[in-house]
Structure formats: C-alpha cells, structure tokens
Amino acid sequence: MTLGDLDIGFDELPGAAAAWHALVDASAWRRACEEVTAEGGRLVALWGSDRGAGAGPRFRVHAALVVHAGLAVVTLPLAADEFPDVSDLFPAADRMQRAVYDLLGVRAAAPADARKWLRHDAWSAREHPLRKDFPVEGRTGSAGVEMRDDYPFVQVAGDGVHEIAVGPVHAGTIEPGHFRFSVIGERILRLEERLGYKHKGVEKQFERLTLEQGAKLAGRISGDSTVAYAWAYAMAVEGACGIEAPPRAAALRGVCLELERVANHLGDLGFLGNDAGLAFGLAQFSRLKEDLLRMNLALFGHRYLMDAIVPGGLARDLQAGDADCIRAQCDAIEAELADLRSVYDEHPGLQDRFINAGKVAPELAARLGLIGSAGRASAQAWDLRVQYPCAPYQSLEVKMATHRNGDVAARVIVRFDEIVESLRLVRLLLDLMPMGEIRAPLAPARAGAIGCGWIEGWRGEVFMFLEAGADGAIARLHAHDPSWQNWPVLEHAVLGNIVPDFPLINKSFNLSYSGHDL
Amino acid sequence: MFQLLKKIAVVGIRTEAPPLPDETLRVAEALRAEVLDRFHGALTIRHVDAGSCNGCELEINALNGPYYNLEGLGIRFVASPRHADMLLVTGPVSRHMEIALKRTYDATPEPKLVVATGDCACSGGIYGESYATRGRVSNVVPVDVAVPGCPPTPLAIMQGILTAISVKA
Numbered sequence: 172m173t174l175g176d177l178d179i180g181f182d183e184l185p186g187a188a189a190a191w192h193a194l195v196d197a198s199a200w201r202r203a204c205e206e207v208t209a210e211g212g213r214l215v216a217l218w219g220s221d222r223g224a225g226a227g228p229r230f231r232v233h234a235a236l237v238v239h240a241g242l243a244v245v246t247l248p249l250a251a252d253e254f255p256d257v258s259d260l261f262p263a264a265d266r267m268q269r270a271v272y273d274l275l276g277v278r279a280a281a282p283a284d285a286r287k288w289l290r291h292d293a294w295s296a297r298e299h300p301l302r303k304d305f306p307v308e309g310r311t312g313s314a315g316v317e318m319r320d321d322y323p324f325v326q327v328a329g330d331g332v333h334e335i336a337v338g339p340v341h342a343g344t345i346e347p348g349h350f351r352f353s354v355i356g357e358r359i360l361r362l363e364e365r366l367g368y369k370h371k372g373v374e375k376q377f378e379r380l381t382l383e384q385g386a387k388l389a390g391r392i393s394g395d396s397t398v399a400y401a402w403a404y405a406m407a408v409e410g411a412c413g414i415e416a417p418p419r420a421a422a423l424r425g426v427c428l429e430l431e432r433v434a435n436h437l438g439d440l441g442f443l444g445n446d447a448g449l450a451f452g453l454a455q456f457s458r459l460k461e462d463l464l465r466m467n468l469a470l471f472g473h474r475y476l477m478d479a480i481v482p483g484g485l486a487r488d489l490q491a492g493d494a495d496c497i498r499a500q501c502d503a504i505e506a507e508l509a510d511l512r513s514v515y516d517e518h519p520g521l522q523d524r525f526i527n528a529g530k531v532a533p534e535l536a537a538r539l540g541l542i543g544s545a546g547r548a549s550a551q552a553w554d555l556r557v558q559y560p561c562a563p564y565q566s567l568e569v570k571m572a573t574h575r576n577g578d579v580a581a582r583v584i585v586r587f588d589e590i591v592e593s594l595r596l597v598r599l600l601l602d603l604m605p606m607g608e609i610r611a612p613l614a615p616a617r618a619g620a621i622g623c624g625w626i627e628g629w630r631g632e633v634f635m636f637l638e639a640g641a642d643g644a645i646a647r648l649h650a651h652d653p654s655w656q657n658w659p660v661l662e663h664a665v666l667g668n669i670v671p672d673f674p675l676i677n678k679s680f681n682l683s684y685s686g687h688d689l
Numbered sequence: 690m691f692q693l694l695k696k697i698a699v700v701g702i703r704t705e706a707p708p709l710p711d712e713t714l715r716v717a718e719a720l721r722a723e724v725l726d727r728f729h730g731a732l733t734i735r736h737v738d739a740g741s742c743n744g745c746e747l748e749i750n751a752l753n754g755p756y757y758n759l760e761g762l763g764i765r766f767v768a769s770p771r772h773a774d775m776l777l778v779t780g781p782v783s784r785h786m787e788i789a790l791k792r793t794y795d796a797t798p799e800p801k802l803v804v805a806t807g808d809c810a811c812s813g814g815i816y817g818e819s820y821a822t823r824g825r826v827s828n829v830v831p832v833d834v835a836v837p838g839c840p841p842t843p844l845a846i847m848q849g850i851l852t853a854i855s856v857k858a
Contacts, residue, residue: 291785292785293820293821294820300820300821306820307820308818308819308820309819309820310820320785339786339789340735340737340770340793343766344746344750346738346741347740347786368740368783368785368786369738369740369741369780369783370821371740371781371783371816371819371821372816372820372821372822373816375819375820375821391742391815391839393742394744394746394840395743395744438747451693451696451697453753453754454754454755455700457750457751457754457755458700458703458755460751461751461756474748474842475747477744477839510692510696511696513692514692517692683743685742685743688783688785
C-alpha cells in the first residue's frame with residue numbers, strides 16, 4: 172500500500188482488519204495526515220506508548236488513519252518529548268493529543284489548546300500513569316482527594332450571559348460528566364464539556380493481564396458496546412497471534428453484533444420518545460428491548476452478550492432450535508417496529524421536538540469528523556460493514572442508512588432503518604450459518620507482535636491496537652471509542668438550541684463516557 | 690392517535706410480580722421498624738454512577754420498563770439527592786468521582802440507605818483498586834445492601850432495593 176506519493180513503507184498487518192503499519196519520522200507524520208485529509212480520509216485514533224528504558228527512543232505516538240485501502244497506522248518514535256500537532260487537520264485530534272500528554276507526558280508542539288483533558292486530581296501534573304515506571308496502584312502523597320480539579324473553562328462575557336453548570340452527577344440514570352453552558356435566557360451560546368470522571372486506568376490494567384485475560388476487561392470498557400469491544404479485542408489478539416477465528420464463529424459474532432445494535436437502538440428510540448414527552452414510546456420500546464435481552468440470556472448466557480466473544484472464536488455455540496427462536500424474535504420485533512414507527516412518524520408533538528433540534532449540517536460533520544450512526548444522519552457515509560467488511564460481512568451486502576438533515580429526527584430515522592437492516596442481517600447470517608468449530612486455539616504471540624481490531628459497533632467504529640509483550644502478556648493496548656470523535660460535535664449541535672432540549676439532543680447522540688474516559 | 694391507543698390496548702399490562710427481599714444481600718444492620726415506617730411504602734432513589742462501565746445503568750433503566758415497573762411499587766428515581774431516601778451506587782469508585790459521591794451522600798437527608806449495585810460496587814470488580822479507582826463503594830461511603838452481578842439483573846437490583854427497606858426477617 173502507498174499513501175499518495177509519500178515515501179512510507181507500509182507493512183500489512185496480519186488479521187481480519189484491512190490494516191497497514193509503518194514507522195515514520197516527524198515530517199512524514201505530518202505529511203501523512205495532510206495527505207489523508209486531502210484524499211477525504213479521516214483520523215480514527217491517536218495515542219501514545221512507552222517502551223520503557225532501553226535502547227532507542229522511549230516514547231512513541233501512533234495515529235490510525237482511514238485511507239482508500241483501509242486503515243493506515245503510522246508510528247512516530249520520539250527523540251524529544253514533542254510531536255507535530257495535527258489538530259488543525261483533524262479537530263478530533265485535539266482531545267486525543269491532550270490525553271496523550273496527561274497519560275504519557277509527551278505533547279503536541281504548540282497546539283491551540285494545551286489544557287489537561289483526562290487528568291483531574293487522581294495524579295499530579297508531573298506524573299503520567301501510562302509510563303512504565305508509574306506503579307498501577309499510584310504513588311501515595313502525590314495526589315488525592317484534597318487536591319481539587321480546577322479546570323479553566325472558557326468564560327463567555329456579555330450583557331445577560333450566565334453560566335449553568337451541570338454534573339458530574341446528573342438528574343437521570345446516565346453516566347457522569349460535566350457540561351458548562353453559557354446561555355442568554357434559555358438559548359445556548361456555548362457548551363463546554365468536561366469529561367474524564369470515569370477514568371479507571373483501563374489501559375494500565377491491560378498491562379497486567381495476559382492476552383487471554385484481557386478479553387473480559389475489553390468487554391467492560393463500555394458495557395453497552397460489549398460485543399463490539401470484545402470482537403475488536405479478539406480481532407487484535409488473533410492478528411497478533413497469527414490465527415483466524417473459524418467461519419462459524421465469525422458468523423455468530425455477526426449475529427451478536429447485530430443483536431447488540433438492535434437492542435441499543437430500541438432503547439434509544441424509547442428514550443428519545445420519552446425525552447420529547449411521549450412516555451408511551453419508552454414503555455413500548457423498553458418492552459421490545461427486554462424481550463430481546465431475555466432471549467440473549469437464554470441462548471448466549473448473558474443479557475448483553477458479555478464474554479460471548481473470546482479471542483479465537485466464541486465461548487458457546489447455539490443449540491438446536493436456537494436459530495428458530497432468534498428468527499421468531501426478529502420477526503416479532505420487525506412487525507412491532509413498523510407499528511411504532513408509524514406512531515412516531517404521525518405524532519405531531521413528537522416530530523415538532525425532533526425536527527431541527529440539535530442540527531449538525533453535513534459540511535460541519537465532515538469538518539469535525541462525526542462518525543457512526545450520528546455521522547450517517549449527517550450524510551457522513553461511513554460504515555465499516557460496507558466499506559471495509561471483515562468476515563462475515565463481505566457477502567452480506569449491508570445496506571447503509573444515511574440521512575442529510577443531521578437533526579434529532581434524522582438520527583431517529585437512521586436508528587429505525589438500521590434496526591430493520593440488522594434484523595435482515597441476523598436472519599441472513601442464520602440462513603448461511605456454516606457448520607464446524609466455534610473456537611480456534613490461541614497460538615503464542617511473539618513479543619512485539621502487533622494486532623489491530625476495527626469493528627462497526629452500534630454507536631460507531633471501535634478500534635483497538637495491541638502490542639504483545641513477552642510470554643503472552645500485553646505490552647500496550649489502546650482502546651478507542653467513537654465517542655472521542657462525536658463528543659466535540661455535540662458542543663456544536665446544541666448551539667442556538669434551548670437548554671431544555673439538551674437532554675433530547677444529547678440522547679440522540681447517546682455517547683459513551685466510560686469508553687471515552689478509559 | 691388511534692394507532693397509539695390500539696397498541697396500548699393490544700399490548701395490555703405486562704408487569705410481573707416483584708421478588709422477595711433476600712437477607713444475604715444485607716451488609717449493614719437493618720433499619721429499625723419505626724424508621725422504615727417513615728418511608729410508608731414510598732421510596733425515592735438517586736442513582737449515582739461512580740465510575741461503572743455503564744452496564745449496570747442499562748439494567749437500572751430496565752427497572753423502569755413495563756416488565757419490572759418499579760414505580761408501580763411506589764419506588765421512583767428522583768433528580769436530586771436532596772429528594773432521595775436511597776442512593777443506588779454503581780461502579781468501582783473512580784478517584785475522579787470520589788468527591789462527587791461523598792457530596793451526593795452528604796446531600797441526602799437522614800435516614801438514608803445506600804445500595805451498592807454490581808460487582809464493581811460490591812468489591813471493586815474487574816477494576817479493583819488502583820491509581821484511578823478506590824474500589825468498592827464501602828471504601829468511600831457506608832453501604833447497607835450490596836447486589837452482586839455483572840451487571841446484576843433488574844430483578845436482582847429490585848431485590849436489593851426491597852431488602853434495604855424490609856425489616857430483617
């Protein structure tokens with residue numbers, strides 16, 4: 172693979188993801204990003220790693236870029252503690268670069284925003300927990316609850332402007348994060364997010380685990396996307412070990428991923444109705460979701476399919492009759508979905524709240540790099556199942572759902588369409604289900620082996636990059652949630668809207684805090 | 690509107706019977722009968738996510754669905770700890786949420802109950818204690834009932850809530 176006329180020697184990464192890897196220098200790092208921007212590609216993730224003391228540069232930064240052929244991962248070994256800023260090319264890189272500094276102490280040179288991001292008060296500004304010499308239990312005395320997180324929010328001044336501070340503990344059953352609104356009357360002039368409250372040291376934890384043990388943690392990075400994460404992790408491990416999951420396992424993984432998409436979209440459609448005042452919607456969609464979760468429990472042993480996907484394949488197989496049970500469930504959901512869709516479509520009060528709320532125009536979405544189902548509702552036609560399909564998606568001809576309006580209504584429509592398509596895919600996968608093994612034994616991974624996972628979860632693409640250590644250990648695992656791209660866009664989506672519409676707009680994106688805060 | 694009403698009529702009421710309290714979930718001494726009397730069969734809950742993976746939140750949300758219908762038992766979620774009798778806490782407490790959890794606890798009027806929900810809240814779970822997490826909820830605020838599970842099912846959470854407001858058998 173080549174990237175424009177750049178002289179970068181990419182090696183194809185083994186595994187199911189269409190991915191290439193290359194070591195670059197600082198100028199090629201910057202030029203690779205420019206080339207990808209010019210070609211209409213995008214940034215998937217940007218992260219750093221520490222190789223510990225020894226020969227050669229200790230720190231590295233990595234960027235995963237989408238190019239025509241697939242995923243190009245570039246790695247820049249750092250001679251000093253700085254790397255070229257690319258947040259002007261990819262706005263989403265801003266927070267990722269700040270997180271790299273908080274966790275590793277290497278920073279982007281002269282970025283527009285140099286504030287901390289993931290760090291609050293659990294460790295001091297001089298410490299960087301992802302460094303190999305930082306103990307996982309932390310250092311006593313250097314940090315603690317007595318130190319307060321003082322984050323310099325941008326102040327908006329002017330006649331009649333005031334601030335509303337919301338969170339981290341919110342009014343509903345949602346995850347913690349802080350939203351700082353600057354408003355005039357009810358209208359939102361500016362929203363600034365402060366995340367990182369759920370930072371659990373996930374990436375540091377991985378470095379204590381073996382490749383096999385890591386699967387359980389991977390499935391708990393963002394619980395609502397456990398299938399997507401477990402699959403991305405399994406894909407990365409399988410790549411690093413040089414093995415392949417059997418065809419039956421791939422097909423069953425597809426079934427699980429689509430069931431996860433259906434369950435989450437059903438839940439979201441219910442909450443979106445509720446947030447716009449239609450409790451009927453929440454009751455009905457919750458019922459459909461609960462039916463699906465109960466089926467998951469009976470067939471896969473877990474309501475959310477946690478631990479169903481393991482490196483090498485699947486933890487358990489379907490039994491005789493299970494496929495019919497899934498088909499019947501899909502049929503039932505599809506019929507009821509059609510009824511509920513016409514109720515939503517024809518409900519003037521509901522549509523009045525949905526239409527034009529939280530609008531992200533396609534141009535803005537492209538500029539900021541909005542992805543996933545929210546991106547598709549703003550005409551960002553990216554879906555890995557369509558453009559870079561791994562097994563079992565190559566032969567399924569997945570139909571992408573897109574819309575151009577970019578408002579809450581569009582995000583609702585995309586969800587309806589995606590449920591219908593996922594139900595089709597589940598039934599098709601069951602019809603084409605290959606016979607045979609569901610799990611391949613893991614081969615030992617050589618120290619330094621690289622694997623990468625890239626999966627279109629219900630929220631968007633989940634990406635993982637794994638570097639194996641000695642004796643089956645994990646040297647570094649980076650997990651990337653699509654929420655990194657989409658959280659900053661929410662700050663734009665709410666501008667000019669009224670504060671009471673924020674819950675509805677926020678829900679229409681339904682982003683992960685845990686997956687972002689790591 | 691006709692379709693909406695038809696759906697309500699056809700679907701009917703799907704609420705199932707609630708579980709009985711389970712003494713094995715209790716960690717702290719049960720409240721005295723006269724204190725429990727004050728709740729009068731009506732309980733308000735403030736949920737605090739102190740660092741979960743968001744799996745437990747999915748199940749807490751399911752509690753308000755038609756099958757479990759927690760509100761039908763007189764138990765409902767409220768927007769402020771100042772309106773709450775009980776805190777339902779999830780997650781290994783992240784250090785970044787420690788102050789927020791303590792403040793939420795302090796803002797809840799006495800008598801108050803705390804139900805630690807999920808493996809992480811009960812024991813620290815898969816995250817344990819680290820530079821970023823304080824582990825189990827009882828390391829940060831007192832806990833009355835602990836409900837294990839990853840995530841615990843809606844029935845298990847319901848059982849934990851009902852155990853906390855029941856007199857010890």
